[in-house]
Amino acid sequence: MHKRMLLIAILFVFTLLAIVPMAAAQDDVQFVSFMTTFGGSELEGLRHSLDEFTAQTGIQVIIESNRQLVPILRTRLAGGSPPDVALIPQPGTLAEFARAGYLIPLVNADGSAGLVDAAVVSDNYSPAIADLGVVDGVTYGILAKANSKSTMWYSPASFAELGVEPPTTWDELLAIQQAYLDAGLTPWSIGGSDSWTLTDWFENIYVRQNGPEKYLQLFATHEVAWTDPSVVAALEAFQQIVDPADTNLAGGVEGTLSTDFITAANMVFRPDNEAEMYYEGGFMGGIISSNFPELTPIDDFNAFLFPPFSEDMGAPVVGGGDLLAVFSDRPEVAQLVEWMASTEGNTLWATAPAGAVVSPNMNVDLGVYSPLAAIDAGQVAGASAFVFDGSDLMPPAASEGFGIALQEFIANPGDIESILQDLEDTAAASYSS
Amino acid sequence: MSRKNLLGWAFVFPAVILITAFLIYPTIRTIQLSFDTGLGFTTSEYVGLDNYTNLFTRDRLFFDIDQFPPRGAVFNTIVWLGLFTAGTVGIGLVVAVLANSVRYEVLIKTIIFIPMAISFTAAGIIWRFVYSPDEKTGILNAILVGLIPSTDPIPWLGRTDIVNVALIIAGIWIWTGFCMVILSAALKGLPPEVIEAAHVDGANSWQVFWSITIPMLLPTLAVITTTMVINVLKAFDIVYIMTAGGPRGASRIIGFTMYWETFQNGKPGYGSAVAVIMLLLMLPFVIINIRRYRTGEQGT
Numbered sequence: 097m098h099k100r101m102l103l104i105a106i107l108f109v110f111t112l113l114a115i116v117p118m119a120a121a122q123d124d125v126q127f128v129s130f131m132t133t134f135g136g137s138e139l140e141g142l143r144h145s146l147d148e149f150t151a152q153t154g155i156q157v158i159i160e161s162n163r164q165l166v167p168i169l170r171t172r173l174a175g176g177s178p179p180d181v182a183l184i185p186q187p188g189t190l191a192e193f194a195r196a197g198y199l200i201p202l203v204n205a206d207g208s209a210g211l212v213d214a215a216v217v218s219d220n221y222s223p224a225i226a227d228l229g230v231v232d233g234v235t236y237g238i239l240a241k242a243n244s245k246s247t248m249w250y251s252p253a254s255f256a257e258l259g260v261e262p263p264t265t266w267d268e269l270l271a272i273q274q275a276y277l278d279a280g281l282t283p284w285s286i287g288g289s290d291s292w293t294l295t296d297w298f299e300n301i302y303v304r305q306n307g308p309e310k311y312l313q314l315f316a317t318h319e320v321a322w323t324d325p326s327v328v329a330a331l332e333a334f335q336q337i338v339d340p341a342d343t344n345l346a347g348g349v350e351g352t353l354s355t356d357f358i359t360a361a362n363m364v365f366r367p368d369n370e371a372e373m374y375y376e377g378g379f380m381g382g383i384i385s386s387n388f389p390e391l392t393p394i395d396d397f398n399a400f401l402f403p404p405f406s407e408d409m410g411a412p413v414v415g416g417g418d419l420l421a422v423f424s425d426r427p428e429v430a431q432l433v434e435w436m437a438s439t440e441g442n443t444l445w446a447t448a449p450a451g452a453v454v455s456p457n458m459n460v461d462l463g464v465y466s467p468l469a470a471i472d473a474g475q476v477a478g479a480s481a482f483v484f485d486g487s488d489l490m491p492p493a494a495s496e497g498f499g500i501a502l503q504e505f506i507a508n509p510g511d512i513e514s515i516l517q518d519l520e521d522t523a524a525a526s527y528s529s
Numbered sequence: 530m531s532r533k534n535l536l537g538w539a540f541v542f543p544a545v546i547l548i549t550a551f552l553i554y555p556t557i558r559t560i561q562l563s564f565d566t567g568l569g570f571t572t573s574e575y576v577g578l579d580n581y582t583n584l585f586t587r588d589r590l591f592f593d594i595d596q597f598p599p600r601g602a603v604f605n606t607i608v609w610l611g612l613f614t615a616g617t618v619g620i621g622l623v624v625a626v627l628a629n630s631v632r633y634e635v636l637i638k639t640i641i642f643i644p645m646a647i648s649f650t651a652a653g654i655i656w657r658f659v660y661s662p663d664e665k666t667g668i669l670n671a672i673l674v675g676l677i678p679s680t681d682p683i684p685w686l687g688r689t690d691i692v693n694v695a696l697i698i699a700g701i702w703i704w705t706g707f708c709m710v711i712l713s714a715a716l717k718g719l720p721p722e723v724i725e726a727a728h729v730d731g732a733n734s735w736q737v738f739w740s741i742t743i744p745m746l747l748p749t750l751a752v753i754t755t756t757m758v759i760n761v762l763k764a765f766d767i768v769y770i771m772t773a774g775g776p777r778g779a780s781r782i783i784g785f786t787m788y789w790e791t792f793q794n795g796k797p798g799y800g801s802a803v804a805v806i807m808l809l810l811m812l813p814f815v816i817i818n819i820r821r822y823r824t825g826e827q828g829t
Binding site: 164166167168170171173174189192196290291356359492493495496497499522525526 | 568569570571586587588589590662681684687777778788792793795
C-alpha cells in the first residue's frame with residue numbers, strides 16, 4: 097500500500113516537473129540562440145555581457161558553443177535550422193553565407209535600416225572596422241572582438257640605452273636596426289620554424305605598402321599574382337630586416353629557421369638576451385608576462401605599432417577576430433545585435449572578470465583595459481584599416497606554400513624571383529579548384 | 530509455394546527498406562554529388578569529372594607527386610596502412626604469444642586492452658597531452674628534457690616530418706588491444722597435440738612459433754589485418770581530434786579530407802568525390818573479409 101502511494105507521489109512529481117517548464121515557456125519569454133566557438137573563460141566573458149542584456153530586456157540568450165562552428169553551421173543551414181546569430185571567425189565564410197542568401201542584412205546598401213539602423217554600426221565602429229562586415233555593399237556582420245597582429249615588442253631599457261624612441265616610420269625602424277648593429281648588438285629575433293611568424297611579417301609590410309584593397313586581391317582572391325612587382329617590393333623591404341642574417345638575426349639563418357615563436361620572444365627578454373626586438377601579435381604580451389613574471393608590462397617590455405612606409409597608406413592593422421552574423425529577423429534578435437554593438441555591452445565584455453576581450457567598438461574607453469590589453473585595443477579600435485591575417489584568407493595548400501616560400505627566402509634572400517615563381521605555381525593551382 | 534515466397538519477402542522486407550534508406554540511397558546520392566559542386570548539399574551544378582581531376586592534379590594536400598617522397602592525404606594514408614597495420618597486428622601477436630606463457634596473463638592483457646574501452650575522442654585528447662610541447666604538460670617532452678637538459682622540447686604534433694608517425698603511434702596504442710584479444714583467443718583454440726608433438730620431435734620454441742603457431746594462426750591474422758586496413762582507410766577521429774589535419778595539412782588522411790572539404794570548406798561535391806575514392810579503395814578488402822566469413826561458415 098505504501099509502495100503504491102510512493103509510486104503515485106513519484107508520478108505526480110514527474111508530471112509537475114514536465115508541466116512547470118511548459119507553463120514557463122508559454123509565459124512570453126523570448127529566446128535568441130547564439131552560436132560561437134568560445135569555451136571556458138572566453139565563454140564566461142561573453143556571458144558576463146549577455147547576462148546584463150537578459151537582465152535589461154528579459155530576452156534569454158541560449159549559447160551553443162562548439163569549436164567546430166563552421167561545419168556544424170553548414171549542416172544546420174542545409175537542414176534549414178540555423179541559430180539566430182553566430183560568431184564567425186572567418187570573413188570568407190561570412191561572405192560566402194551572405195552571397196548564398198543565408199544572412200539577414202543588418203544595414204542595406206543604400207544605408208537604410210535592415211535589421212538595425214545604420215547608426216548602430218556607424219556610431220560604434222570606425223569605417224575601417226565596419227567595412228569588415230560589408231559584402232557587396234550590404235552590411236551583414238559586425239566585428240564583435242578582435243586582436244592585433246601588428247605589434248612590435250621591445251625592451252624600453254634597451255631603447256633608452258641606445259638613445260632611441262619607438263619608431264613611427266619604416267625608415268626610423270631601419271635606423272634603430274642600424275644603431276643596434278653599430279653597437280655590436282643583434283637587432284632581431286624571429287621564430288622562423290613557425291612559418292606563420294614570417295607570413296605575418298610579410299602581410300604587415302605588404303598591406304602598408306599597397307593598402308587593404310590590393311592586400312585582399314593578393315590573399316583572398318588572387319587577382320594579384322605572387323610574381324607581381326608589389327610582392328617583390330615587399331620582400332625586398334623584408335630583406336632589409338633579415339639580410340645579412342648573420343648580423344641581423346639571432347642565430348643567423350639556421351637559428352632563425354629552427355626557433356619557434358615563443359623561444360624567439362624569450363631571446364629578447366631573458367636576462368642574457370641575444371636580440372633586441374621581436375615582432376608578433378598582441379597575444380605575445382600574455383606569453384611574455386607568464387614566461388617572465390619578474391618583468392613589469394610597459395616598463396620592462398612594451399610594444400609599438402608596426403611602422404608605416406608612407407603617410408598615405410598609413411598603418412593598417414593585421415589581425416583576427418569574430419564577426420557577428422544574423423540568420424533570423426525577429427525583433428528580439430535585432431535587440432541582441434544592438435546590444436552586441438553597444439558601448440555598454442562591449443565595455444562589459446572588455447572588463448569581464450574572466451575572458452575579457454579586446455573590443456573593436458571605438459567608444460570603449462581604453463582605460464578599462466589592463467596595460468597589455470590596452471596596447472592591443474588601441475591598435476584595433478584606432479586602426480586606419482583592419483585586415484584579417486592573409487594566410488588565413490588563402491586556400492590551405494597555397495597558405496602552406498606561402499609559409500615554405502618565406503622560409504626559403506630567409507635562407508636565400510637573393511632568390512626572390514624563383515621563390516615567388518614557385519609560390520605562384522602552387523597558388524594558381526589551389527585558388528581555381 | 531507462392532505463399533512461402535510471400536512469407537520470405539515479408540521477412541526480408543524490413544531489412545531491404547533499412548538497407549535501401551541508410552546504405553544504398555546515400556551511396557548513390559554521394560556518387561551523384563561527386564559529379565556536382567554540391568553547394569548546400571543539393572545537386573546544384575553538374576561539373577562532370579572536375580572534382581576527381583582537381584583532386585589528383587591540383588590539390589597538393591591530397592595528392593602531390595611533384596616532390597620526393599610524395600606527399601598528401603593519399604600518401605599519408607599509405608604510411609598509415611604500413612605502420613599502423615604492422616604495429617597493431619605485430620605487437621598484438623607478440624603480446625598474445627608472450628602473455629600466453631606467463632602467470633600474469635590476465636593482468637597484462639587487461640592493461641593492453643584498456644585503451645579500447647576509452648572513446649577514441651578521449652584517447653586522442655590523452656595523446657595530445659602526451660605530445661604537448663610544454664614539458665610541464667607533455668610527458669614525452671618532460672622525459673626528453675629531464676634526460677638531456679640542454680635540448681628544447683620537440684613539438685611532436687607541430688612538425689610536418691614527425692606528425693604522422695606521432696599520430697600512428699597513438700592509433701597503435703588504441704587498437705593493439707583489439708588485435709591481441711582476437712589473436713589470443715585464436716591461440717587458445719589451437720590443438721595442443723600438434724604443438725606437443727613438435728616439442729617431442731625436438732623442435733625448439735622458436736621453430737614451434739614460426740612453423741606451427743604462425744601457419745595455424747594465418748586465417749585469423751588475415752582477418753584482423755584486413756580489418757585494420759579498413760580501419761585506416763576510414764580513420765578520421767584521431768586526426769580530427771589531435772591535429773585537425775595540421776600543421777598546414779601535413780597530417781591529412783583520406784577520411785579526414787572527406788570531412789574537411791565537405792563541412793569545413795563547404796564543398797560537398799568535392800568531399801563526395803573523396804568519399805567515392807575511399808569506397809573504391811575499401812571495396813576489395815571488404816570483399817576479402819566477406820569471402821573469408823563465408824568460407825568459415827561453410828567449413829563448420
